[in-house]
Amino acid sequence: MMKANxxxxxxxxxxxxxxxxPIQNLPFGIFKTASLKxxxxxxxxxxxxxxxxxxxxxxxxxxxxxxxxxAKEHLNDFIALGQPLWRSVREKISDLLDASKEELRDNPEAxxxxxxxxxxxxxxxxxxxxxxxxxxxxxxxATNMGKMFRDPANALLPNWKHIPVGYHGRASSIAVSGTxxxxxxxxxxxxxxELPVFGPCKLLDFELETAFIIGKPTxxxxxxxxxxxxxxxxxxxxxxxxxxxxxxxxxxxxxGPFLGKSFASTMSPWVVTLDALKPFRVxxxxxxxxxxxxxxxxxxxNVDINLEVYLQPKDxxxxxxxxxxxxxxxWTMEQQLVHHTSNGCNIxxxxxxxxxxxxxxxxxxxxxxxxxSWKGTKPIRLxxxxxxxxxxxxxxxxxKGFAKKNSTRIGFGECISTVLPAL
Amino acid sequence: MMKANxxxxxxxxxxxxxxxxPIQNLPFGIFKTASLKxxxxxxxxxxxxxxxxxxxxxxxxxxxxxxxxxAKEHLNDFIALGQPLWRSVREKISDLLDASKEELRDNPEAxxxxxxxxxxxxxxxxxxxxxxxxxxxxxxxATNMGKMFRDPANALLPNWKHIPVGYHGRASSIAVSGTxxxxxxxxxxxxxxELPVFGPCKLLDFELETAFIIGKPTxxxxxxxxxxxxxxxxxxxxxxxxxxxxxxxxxxxxxGPFLGKSFASTMSPWVVTLDALKPFRVxxxxxxxxxxxxxxxxxxxNVDINLEVYLQPKDxxxxxxxxxxxxxxxWTMEQQLVHHTSNGCNIxxxxxxxxxxxxxxxxxxxxxxxxxSWKGTKPIRLxxxxxxxxxxxxxxxxxKGFAKKNSTRIGFGECISTVLPAL
Numbered sequence: 001m002m003k004a005n006x007x008x009x010x011x012x013x014x015x016x017x018x019x020x021x022p023i024q025n026l027p028f029g030i031f032k033t034a035s036l037k038x039x040x041x042x043x044x045x046x047x048x049x050x051x052x053x054x055x056x057x058x059x060x061x062x063x064x065x066x067x068x069x070x071a072k073e074h075l076n077d078f079i080a081l082g083q084p085l086w087r088s089v090r091e092k093i094s095d096l097l098d099a100s101k102e103e104l105r106d107n108p109e110a111x112x113x114x115x116x117x118x119x120x121x122x123x124x125x126x127x128x129x130x131x132x133x134x135x136x137x138x139x140x141x142a143t144n145m146g147k148m149f150r151d152p153a154n155a156l157l158p159n160w161k162h163i164p165v166g167y168h169g170r171a172s173s174i175a176v177s178g179t180x181x182x183x184x185x186x187x188x189x190x191x192x193x194e195l196p197v198f199g200p201c202k203l204l205d206f207e208l209e210t211a212f213i214i215g216k217p218t219x220x221x222x223x224x225x226x227x228x229x230x231x232x233x234x235x236x237x238x239x240x241x242x243x244x245x246x247x248x249x250x251x252x253x254x255x256g257p258f259l260g261k262s263f264a265s266t267m268s269p270w271v272v273t274l275d276a277l278k279p280f281r282v283x284x285x286x287x288x289x290x291x292x293x294x295x296x297x298x299x300x301x302n303v304d305i306n307l308e309v310y311l312q313p314k315d316x317x318x319x320x321x322x323x324x325x326x327x328x329x330x331w332t333m334e335q336q337l338v339h340h341t342s343n344g345c346n347i348x349x350x351x352x353x354x355x356x357x358x359x360x361x362x363x364x365x366x367x368x369x370x371x372x373s374w375k376g377t378k379p380i381r382l383x384x385x386x387x388x389x390x391x392x393x394x395x396x397x398x399x400k401g402f403a404k405k406n407s408t409r410i411g412f413g414e415c416i417s418t419v420l421p422a423l
Numbered sequence: 424m425m426k427a428n429x430x431x432x433x434x435x436x437x438x439x440x441x442x443x444x445p446i447q448n449l450p451f452g453i454f455k456t457a458s459l460k461x462x463x464x465x466x467x468x469x470x471x472x473x474x475x476x477x478x479x480x481x482x483x484x485x486x487x488x489x490x491x492x493x494a495k496e497h498l499n500d501f502i503a504l505g506q507p508l509w510r511s512v513r514e515k516i517s518d519l520l521d522a523s524k525e526e527l528r529d530n531p532e533a534x535x536x537x538x539x540x541x542x543x544x545x546x547x548x549x550x551x552x553x554x555x556x557x558x559x560x561x562x563x564x565a566t567n568m569g570k571m572f573r574d575p576a577n578a579l580l581p582n583w584k585h586i587p588v589g590y591h592g593r594a595s596s597i598a599v600s601g602t603x604x605x606x607x608x609x610x611x612x613x614x615x616x617e618l619p620v621f622g623p624c625k626l627l628d629f630e631l632e633t634a635f636i637i638g639k640p641t642x643x644x645x646x647x648x649x650x651x652x653x654x655x656x657x658x659x660x661x662x663x664x665x666x667x668x669x670x671x672x673x674x675x676x677x678x679g680p681f682l683g684k685s686f687a688s689t690m691s692p693w694v695v696t697l698d699a700l701k702p703f704r705v706x707x708x709x710x711x712x713x714x715x716x717x718x719x720x721x722x723x724x725n726v727d728i729n730l731e732v733y734l735q736p737k738d739x740x741x742x743x744x745x746x747x748x749x750x751x752x753x754w755t756m757e758q759q760l761v762h763h764t765s766n767g768c769n770i771x772x773x774x775x776x777x778x779x780x781x782x783x784x785x786x787x788x789x790x791x792x793x794x795x796s797w798k799g800t801k802p803i804r805l806x807x808x809x810x811x812x813x814x815x816x817x818x819x820x821x822x823k824g825f826a827k828k829n830s831t832r833i834g835f836g837e838c839i840s841t842v843l844p845a846l
Contacts, residue, residue: 130594130595136678157676157677159674159676162618162619163673165674165677167590170554170591171553171594172553172768172771172774173643173767181644185765195585196586197715198715247766251586253580253677254588255588256679256680257679260766262591263643263767264643289618342682343607343608343667343685343686344605344607344686345595345686423644
């Protein structure tokens, strides 16, 4: 076990037992304040540890690396220093915050310099994203979509259980949690209409997803094997793959989703490291038919991450739309990554690979309005008496996620954004 | 007319009348030599004008901009200075190379400092690519694919004449001309097989394309109108969208091309500016049914660019596979760009938007082996007696392009790469 994951560790900082950010988590992000330029921080309880300030006080001196990587607008340069260094930095931070270690605990002057209340920081996109890929790896989601739009008796397409199906998405429009966007316009065609029309999307949907961030690049032509896959993953975030269902359905044959997705995606700001998630690994799906040898894996490669989605109407209270779990993924991150590089496609630090909508087997665990309202046939009643088939202007969507095992609970914070009216 | 486009201009440099790079062209690229670090250059005849050296001699002093943009590994920072500046720089370079102007003509010392034989330079990828989009905008190509794989009587899908259909591609694996790659491996399933297999691609294909490069960004939510579209385009390149047809056909339903394309794409190194192409603008297709108002345009928005593809077998001579033309595009660049931003998707400098395979109406003008060999049913016989249905290991593909009007001919150079055996 990594020392920083020890469930018995306690911090000298007071941390609520339901906090997403206990000492066992230590996720990395980019923040700024009214007076501080963008930089790398680590979340601890309801505070942010400023790694530029920590560096200046010399706490990382023994690790001998260029601490200028912390004075950047993205995590890429820090990530580029390599997995052994990420681990050493996380272990050192764990020591600094450990209640049993005096180094920072007994230095209130230093504490003032390195800790900032979360309420005073603005979080930015954690990485400079090169390429963004979105997979389609939840069995229940793919089955639901097939039942609704194809053949209920043969809901899954023939390739689905052989390939972690995915597609390239638009990187430029991925924004950090808290970034609102205007309802997209686009071409749509009603089934009974002769011609398409152009106007605001009528079937705006969220997609409950997570994403993992590439931590180690490959060269063109290079492939990654299953046992090496985790070495290429820095960590995970929550992800909302906003979707305009009516634009998507008119455009997507034969080349896939394009403008139905590219107007906005929302990412949570704190990257929870794969290391921190290690204690929450669980068995994956039994994959039948057997996958091809390059995709075979052993051991616990799924992750037990509780996921929740809330809808908050304008001037209303958040209402829980669904409760799902990352463990419902049929294909693992490692299989997705191995498949992605199997043709020699090179990957870069900061590339984002999203899960696809994560739906569970029960109705309350479906990860999109399309599934929750079953194509709009079962409207969802909110506490204020209004109904939703899809997302309305002024609605705020909030995704939360946390992993819990015995007394340890580590969370992802929130992935939140509000839909503004079309321009 | 822009002064630099004047067909009567002559340079004091001796330039072959069939050169791609007369004084009317002046394309921008990134080069390095054994002794010079990567930097911006302009092609003129069989030489490269080193813009770092030109700056050092003070020739750009009157333009008052930060000439450090020329000492970069990509054109993005130069492009970011804006269209008026690109134009002024091109006009100044035109003056410097003009046979009627003495400034550089009569200064042999300066000439030695700024001109480098093309044989001594290595060209690099011209831009740092953010996002890459590939369209599907040639009527004959889309019709051919529909005839082969769907219904010959209804070859075009219902959306095709309403939407410039496109999809997001993989930016990381776009490489400059001269970069070879290994035949990709992947999952494929024969039509009569029960299960897929993993191995080297058997149906490797090229796609004759061009691409345009974004020169002016937009903010999220912002749209671009047809009259403003050209302001966002810096220039054009040749593009080979390598395709593994067998991988693609097994993976692409329902989310589009993924590993069948992402292993490699090849881009020519010299970006021919939209300004230089202005004299070669021609009428576009008559679009019936009428497009929606946001896509309507007036004037000459197509471009007459002759395109040729050669296949050179290992140790053999180049053989012309096809002769096509950019004017066969049904959708214009401007329509593609306007559609791309119509949902508010933001674009960035250096984004690449490729045309899709450009096929003409005759068999000899088809832009892929899939069409030229009609799904492999009509093998192409090469001068050495061998046959090709698709591309073999050791084959080199060469795309050339040039626009010609009266006595003026401006070209794109070559887009070339060789297929190495699978690893």
